[in-house]
Amino acid sequence: MVNINNYIDIVGKEIIDGLFIISEKLEGKMIQHINSTSVGGGVAEILTRMIPLLKQLNVESRWDVIKGDEKFYAITKAFHNALHGVPTKFKKEEFEYFVEVNMHNSNEMIFDGDLIFVHDPQPICLVEKKIKSKKKWAWRCHIDFTNPQNDVMTFLEKYIEQYDCSVFSAPAFSRKLKIPQVLVSPSIDPLSDKNKELPEETIRNIVEKYGIDTSRPIVSQISRFDYLKDPVGVIEVYKKVKKYNDCQLVLAGGGATDDPEGMKVLDEVKEASAGDEDIHILFLPPSSDIEINALQRASTIVLQKSLKEGFGLTVAEALWKGKPVIAGAVGGIPLQIKHQYSGILTYTIDGTAFYLKQLLNEPNFAKEIGLNGKNHIKDNFLITRHVRDYLLMFLSLLNEGDVIYFDN
Amino acid sequence: MEYYLPVLIGRKASNIYELIEGIKAVPAASIYYHTHKFLKQHHYLVPEPPNDFAYWIRNVLTQPKLSEMIAGINIAGYNNLEDLRKKMLEIFNSNGIAGYEINCLKGFEFQFMSCKTFWFKYKYEPVNLKEFYEILQKIDISVFYASIFSSKLRMGKQKNDFSEWFDTIGETELSEQVSKIDPYTLTLEGLRNKILNLILKYGKHK
Numbered sequence: 070m071v072n073i074n075n076y077i078d079i080v081g082k083e084i085i086d087g088l089f090i091i092s093e094k095l096e097g098k099m100i101q102h103i104n105s106t107s108v109g110g111g112v113a114e115i116l117t118r119m120i121p122l123l124k125q126l127n128v129e130s131r132w133d134v135i136k137g138d139e140k141f142y143a144i145t146k147a148f149h150n151a152l153h154g155v156p157t158k159f160k161k162e163e164f165e166y167f168v169e170v171n172m173h174n175s176n177e178m179i180f181d182g183d184l185i186f187v188h189d190p191q192p193i194c195l196v197e198k199k200i201k202s203k204k205k206w207a208w209r210c211h212i213d214f215t216n217p218q219n220d221v222m223t224f225l226e227k228y229i230e231q232y233d234c235s236v237f238s239a240p241a242f243s244r245k246l247k248i249p250q251v252l253v254s255p256s257i258d259p260l261s262d263k264n265k266e267l268p269e270e271t272i273r274n275i276v277e278k279y280g281i282d283t284s285r286p287i288v289s290q291i292s293r294f295d296y297l298k299d300p301v302g303v304i305e306v307y308k309k310v311k312k313y314n315d316c317q318l319v320l321a322g323g324g325a326t327d328d329p330e331g332m333k334v335l336d337e338v339k340e341a342s343a344g345d346e347d348i349h350i351l352f353l354p355p356s357s358d359i360e361i362n363a364l365q366r367a368s369t370i371v372l373q374k375s376l377k378e379g380f381g382l383t384v385a386e387a388l389w390k391g392k393p394v395i396a397g398a399v400g401g402i403p404l405q406i407k408h409q410y411s412g413i414l415t416y417t418i419d420g421t422a423f424y425l426k427q428l429l430n431e432p433n434f435a436k437e438i439g440l441n442g443k444n445h446i447k448d449n450f451l452i453t454r455h456v457r458d459y460l461l462m463f464l465s466l467l468n469e470g471d472v473i474y475f476d477n
Numbered sequence: 478m479e480y481y482l483p484v485l486i487g488r489k490a491s492n493i494y495e496l497i498e499g500i501k502a503v504p505a506a507s508i509y510y511h512t513h514k515f516l517k518q519h520h521y522l523v524p525e526p527p528n529d530f531a532y533w534i535r536n537v538l539t540q541p542k543l544s545e546m547i548a549g550i551n552i553a554g555y556n557n558l559e560d561l562r563k564k565m566l567e568i569f570n571s572n573g574i575a576g577y578e579i580n581c582l583k584g585f586e587f588q589f590m591s592c593k594t595f596w597f598k599y600k601y602e603p604v605n606l607k608e609f610y611e612i613l614q615k616i617d618i619s620v621f622y623a624s625i626f627s628s629k630l631r632m633g634k635q636k637n638d639f640s641e642w643f644d645t646i647g648e649t650e651l652s653e654q655v656s657k658i659d660p661y662t663l664t665l666e667g668l669r670n671k672i673l674n675l676i677l678k679y680g681k682h683k
Contacts, residue, residue, distance in 0.1 A: 083617035087478060149484045194482050215584065240588035243485035252483035252590065461482040465593050471506045472631070 071118075071260050072243040073125045079259050080453050088453065091460045092126035099280070101182025105145065105191035107134045108355050109323060110293070111255060111382050112188050112211055115455070116260040122456055128463075131182065135174040135192045140166065145191045152225075152299070153211060153297055153377035154216035164224055180204065184463050187232075196231045205466040208232040212379045213253070213400040214242040219297055234465055238380040240314050240402040251462055254404060256455035257385045257446070262358035264389055267366060275363035281349055286369040286429055289319040289388075291361055294334040295350070296406060297377045298322075299397075302418050304341045304348065306374065314429045317343075321351035321364055331460055335344035343443040366390050370428050372436065374421055375399050385450045388412065393435035395424050405450065411442040478599050479623035481592040483510065489586040493538065493577035495570050496530065499589050505558040507591040512552060512561065513626060524527060527661055530565065533587045538579065541574055553659040556629045594631075596623055606648060606682045618665045624661050627669070639672065651679040 077085055088177050100123065104112050123130040137145070144163050151157040171194035187195055190210045199206050208229055213395070214222075214237065226246070229235055235250045237243055241472055243250050257264055273283055283288060288307060292298045300320050307318040320338060323331075335352055342348040353360060365371060371387035371394045378400030385405055387394045396402045398414040406412030415421040428435040464473065486503065488529070490496040511529040528548050535544035546568050555561045581587075599620055603609040624638035633639070636656050641653035654675045660668050 075559060081617075083615060086600075087480070090478065090600065091480065091595070094597075208538050237485060240483075240590055241584070243487045243588065245487045250485035250487065251593075252485055271634075349619060457480065458482060461480055461548075461593070463596055464595065465482055470593075471591075472502065472596065474596045476598050 070121050073258055076451075076453050080447070084453055088457055088460065090139060090430075091457060091464070092123075092128050095162045095463055098183040098210070098463070099131065100184045100186055102130065102188065102194060103135065103185045103192050105131075105135050105137065105142075107132075108379060111379065115190075115212060115452075116454055118294060119456060119459070122452065123459075126440060126456070126460070126462070131198070132404065133178055134149075135171070135178070137170050137174075137191070137251060139309065140169045140423065141382035144454075148190055148221055148225075150297075151213060151218035152217065153213055153220045153295075154235060155297075155377075156333055157218060157221075159220060172197070184466060185436045186473040190225055193228045196228055199231060203233075203347060206232045207462065209236040209253075210242065210292060211238060212242075213239075213377050214244060214467050215400075225376075226453045234462070236462060239404055242400075249258065249465075250467045251465065252464060253458040255380045255382055255385075256450050256452045257382055257389055260391060260453040263361070263362050267359070267362055271359075272363045272366050275360055277368040279319075279349055279351055279364075281319060281367070283367060286314070287319060287367055288316050288372060288373040288425065288429075289321065289364055289368040289371050291319070291321045292373060292375075292383050293322045293362055294320075294331045294338060296330070296334055299374045300334065300338045302376075303339045303372055303374050303422075304338070305418050306372070306421045306425060308345075309418070310429070312427050314385055314426055316369070316429060317347040317349065318367070319349045319364055320351075321350065321353055321361065323355055325359060325443045334396065336443050361386075362390075365392060368392055370395065370425060372421065372425070372437060373397065373402065374415070374418075375402065378402055381405065384412070385446050388439070390434075391439045391453075393428050393439040394442060395428065405445065406442065409446075410438065411445045412438055414421055422429075454475050478553075478597045478617060478619045479618055479627055480597070481510070481513070481593070482554045482620075483514075484591040485677050486555075486591050488589040489523060490585050490589070491580040493534070493540075493543075493569065493574075493579075496533075496587055497566065499587070500530070500565055500569075503589050504591055505562070508558045508562050508565075509631065510590055510592040510595075513622075515679055516655070523608075530587070537581045537585045538576070540576060543568075546572065551659070552630070552661050556633050556635065558630055561630070578588070588659055595629070596627075606646060606651075606676065606680050609642075610673065610676050611681075613669065613676075618669070621660075621665055621668060647681070648680060651675060651681075654679050 102116055106113050120130045120132050144167050147157050175195045175198050183202055183204055185206045189211050230247050235248055235255050238254055253372050255317055277284055292302045298348050337352055342350055365387050369391045373381055373384050373396040376399040380401030384394055384402055393417055394412040398416055406414055408414040413424045488499055490499050511543050514529055531548035540592045550564055577605045580601045601612045605610055640652040640656045655672055658671060
């Protein structure tokens with residue numbers, strides 16, 4: 070387990086001291102996190118790293134996961150797509166089944182936290198328990214809410230407004246709600262297997278294990294196989310660029326246990342890449358963090374051509390490694406990249422192909438924006454900032470007013 | 478030490494008229510947030526003026542002159558947020574209304590935000606200038622918000638906290654020199670180094 074003091078070398082002692090000063094004000098309070106999966110996806114990843122750190126800061130924390138069957142997760146995946154603006158039709162029974170699974174979980178779960186922190190729509194109806202518990206409840210939305218489908222949004226809002234506070238990842242996701250809304254950007258952990266420094270030899274061994282040639286440019290997109298990450302669009306970009314620049318494309322990613330669509334997308338990606346030996350499709354198991362780290366570090370340029378995005382932590386991961394990143398200007402990605410300063414923001418396949426050629430042809434410019442990106446991530450998107458924001462959010466639920474003083 | 482938690486207020490603007498109406502209506506904490514956020518995000522390098530309004534006017538509405546007028550407000554000269562709000566509205570009124578009605582593209586609206594601010598007492602209390610210098614070298618940058626930016630703009634003080642303390646230990650010239658700094662034209666690390674250098678240059682009991 071990582072010791073919180075190990076972050077001192079990265080962010081400085083003063084930042085860690087600050088966390089202890091804030092966390093003292095939460096002494097005796099227990100935070101209960103609830104989500105829908107313990108493995109795979111950004112939420113589980115953050116909670117896995119965050120909860121031990123909160124405990125080391127003397128903030129008691131627990132993590133509970135709701136249970137659901139295949140039918141439930143098919144509905145929640147459809148909700149996810151509809152909230153991202155993908156037109157999806159729902160039957161009344163699907164909403165009813167969603168509530169039924171939530172109610173079943175709420176009857177089995179013990180809500181003994183002083184603050185109940187529910188993540189994403191899957192467990193959202195658990196808040197019905199709030200009336201009896203009289204504890205503070207916060208709902209954390211990790212997805213892009215800029216253009217949600219009305220029926221799903223109306224359904225969810227009934228529950229969201231029962232919480233004491235909602236937490237969003239980007240300003241554009243905020244809604245007209247009757248409850249307070251705060252902004253907490255997610256983060257990456259610089260000491261995790263996915264982001265820690267790796268010896269050159271380890272990187273080379275891992276990359277060559279997959280048959281990738283380390284002597285030629287490597288363009289990668291390392292992300293879940295999901296329509297909203299547009300992996301087929303990435304192959305189109307690569308094919309346009311390949312006519313002018315020698316490069317290899319690596320599409321690598323895994324799947325989350327709450328995402329039944331992944332295999333279908335993977336099949337389409339394999340079909341689109343058939344016949345080109347320079348395209349490497351890697352479906353990685355959940356325990357592949359070191360491999361992901363090595364693939365990102367070996368990349369010449371990293372793409373994240375998302376069509377919709379919650380926050381896009383893979384962008385932060387690549388920027389932290391000093392890589393030039395070309396990414397879709399959606400969700401939380403513009404918070405991480407200022408166009409042509411700390412990366413490249415694009416909207417189309419042609420635009421992405423243009424900038425990819427430019428960065429391959431201008432390595433000095435690519436290096437400069439990669440370094441700017443790394444500094445921006447260091448200042449704003451590492452887990453230590455995320456822990457601080459959560460501590461402040463917990464304090465905001467316990468203390469009223471725009472300015473809160475702690476004078477001892 | 479000052480920390481802040483960004484608060485989303487669900488209000489946005491698509492053109493200058495809507496921006497003006499928003500600036501009139503939002504809480505003072507929102508004005509503070511939008512005129513200080515960039516400083517907090519870029520500790521070592523500030524690529525744009527530390528003013529969200531100016532940034533949006535320039536980069537989204539492509540009105541560089543109006544943007545520069547907003548960015549050029551001497552925030553260091555203000556000791557309350559309401560006067561700062563009035564000054565911005567005066568600039569919008571005096572600039573004429575050409576282009577004020579032109580909407581930005583969907584998805585590029587100005588998102589009004591606010592913040593909840595937390596002040597914590599810092600654990601180190603220097604008893605002399607030498608100790609102050611040592612602490613300032615290693616202190617968390619969040620101390621600068623409470624002691625330099627907020628003390629004037631949100632507490633209404635005539636001097637920042639550092640200068641006030643220098644006065645109490647008889648370091649009046651140092652106090653005056655630190656008061657003269659415009660902290661909005663420096664990065665936070667630059668501000669730290671500037672004050673450290675002023676202590677070495679003007680401090681009598683260092």
